[in-house]
Amino acid sequence: MARKFFGTDGIRGETNKGAMTATMAMRVAQAAGNYFNRGDHRHRVVIGKDTRLSGYMIESALVAGFTSVGVDVIMTGPLPTPAVALLTREMRADLGVMISASHNPYQDNGLKLFGPDGFKLSDEAETEIERMIEDQPDLVPASAIGRARRIEDARGRYIHAVKQSVSDETRFDGLKVVVDCANGAAYQVAPSAIWELGAEVVTLGVSPNGTNINDGVGSTSLGALKAKVVEEGADIGIALDGDADRLIVVDEKGQTVDGDQIMALVATRMHEKGDLRGGGIVATVMSNLGLERYLQTQGLTLERAKVGDRYVLEKMREGGFNVGGEQSGHMILMDYATTGDGTTTALRILASLVRSGVKASELMHLFDPVPQLLKNVRYEGGSPLDNESVKAVIAEAETELAGTGRLVIRASGTEPVIRVMAEGDDEAQVNRVVDRICDAVRDAC
Incomplete structure (x- = not known):
């Protein structure tokens, strides 16, 4: 059946209209809280957000909704989507919610929901929650209302986690990296993680004001990053989107490296080390035919899924793959994350750059895309x-x-x-x- 609220990546729309009002956010929270309110343990949800002005409004509405049905709330403040997925699992929460409209302008906002395993909810779960949104919520008595609190170490936990994606011996000394955070959720954590591993970091898009997310910066607006990479004589540029679950790379010449080339590099390096599972990778129907042909020369396959990183992930789990992604920059490295993670993928790329000793333009051009x-x-x-x-x-x-x-x-x-x-x-x-x-x-x- 056609769904009324959920799209291919949660609920998204213009703030204060349609499905993206405070009232609607509260109803989603009540429905999701009732859906996951099973078992006799104390129920818990982790809520993160990007830097949109409307994030405060939506967050407050979610807190009201979840606590009204007896679910405790942990708020992280601005944090990438993959960090919310990580903390949901690590903190034994029943549910995780990311407040973000990804690469959309600040006027939009959205909700991405994760289950207790850190994976995005299935279509079936979202459909059932959607049905429950239109029912009367099962409110708890006053004595059972949930509690809400903020945690202060969420950023540190995430930085520590993403650094585990490279070996303990890996250092980025000598690399000059321009990091564009789109004035979004990773404006603190991504530059910090790369700097802590030894790189010289030049930042863009790290001054969010509530309305400048994705505004002329980030993975969908590469002009500023390209210019800065060339101006600084940097080795590479990294562009994240508003919630940092995707990235696009710019090489030292200021040329764009899209998700297809990134997948080719990651798959090749992992295959060489014997770490690639599934005999290939999963991408979407939008990935270039050139990627498929290149993988065939390496003895690897390309499995195609519907557009949307959730569908890539489903096919990965079905086929035992540990690498998948989209041309647009969503990269899922299953060994390290349960959803697309731009910062983790960036660290893997930088590690390959250090080990190879070649320029980014050479390292990251493994095939010629067809028109x-x-x-x-x-x-x-x-x-x-x-x-x-x-x-x-x-x-x-x-x-x-x-x-x-x-x-x-x-x-x-x-x-x-x-x-x-x-x-x-x-x-x-x-x-x-x-x-x-x-x-x-x-x-x-």
Whole structure:
């Protein structure tokens, strides 16, 4: 059944509208609290957030909702999404909640929910919680209301944890690293972790004011990072997004290194050491065909999942893989984290850079991507992909690309947008195919 509130990555929307109001946040907390309120132990939730102004409002509403159904609350303050997942598991909590809209502008906010194992909730669990949102909550008597408190050592716990992803002998002495934290959740922890391992750190996006998250900085706005890397003569640049569960790298020349190249590097290094499990990696349908071809030359496979790091993770767990990710920068290293973790992945990349002794541009260019084009078509209603004329154009395009490329068309899970992606060896052909399909979708709308 179609879900009303949850999308591909929790609940997300413009603050004080629709599903992202304080009232709604309280109802989500009450429903989730009732859902996890099983067993005779004292129930507990960990709540983290990024740096959005609305985070205070949403946090307070969540606290009210959880405590009203008898769940104790632990608040961490601004902290990356993977840190909330980590602390949920380590503190034996029943549930973790991250307040963030990831790479979206500050006007938006969202809720990501984690189970007691630190993994994002399944579709089935979210569907049941969604059903319970519209029911009357099971409120506890006054004597059983939950307690709330803040912990002060959450950042230190996370920094210690991510440093365990590299060996005790690894040091980054001699490396100059520009770290762009998007004025988001990792503005303190990411530069600290890299500096503690010996690197010279130059920072960007570490002065959050509530409204500047992802504003001209971070993994979706690389201009400032590219300029700073070149200006500083840095060895590498690291760009995180608002909740630091993804990263994009910039090499010493100021060139972008996307998630596909990062996955290729991580998989290759782990395979060389015998640490790669599953015989390959998991990526999404959006990852470049060039990555798949490169992995084949290494005797490795590329398993493809639906877009969304939760679906990557599901396929990883099903197939016993320990490396997966998305072209957009979500990297899941299952040996160290239960969700995408930009800081942990950055440390792994820096460790490879130190050991290799080569420039980032050489280390992180393992394959030539085939021409790929992605375009978005916004629509206002209906289901454009069910239109017969659109289906006909798509079928034509699939026939044209057969054997030399791929076509991926999907509706966004978070906004009314159709995403049209094609890739293949012939760039002109790819451009023609995408434009034809986009035109057909617009006509159908």
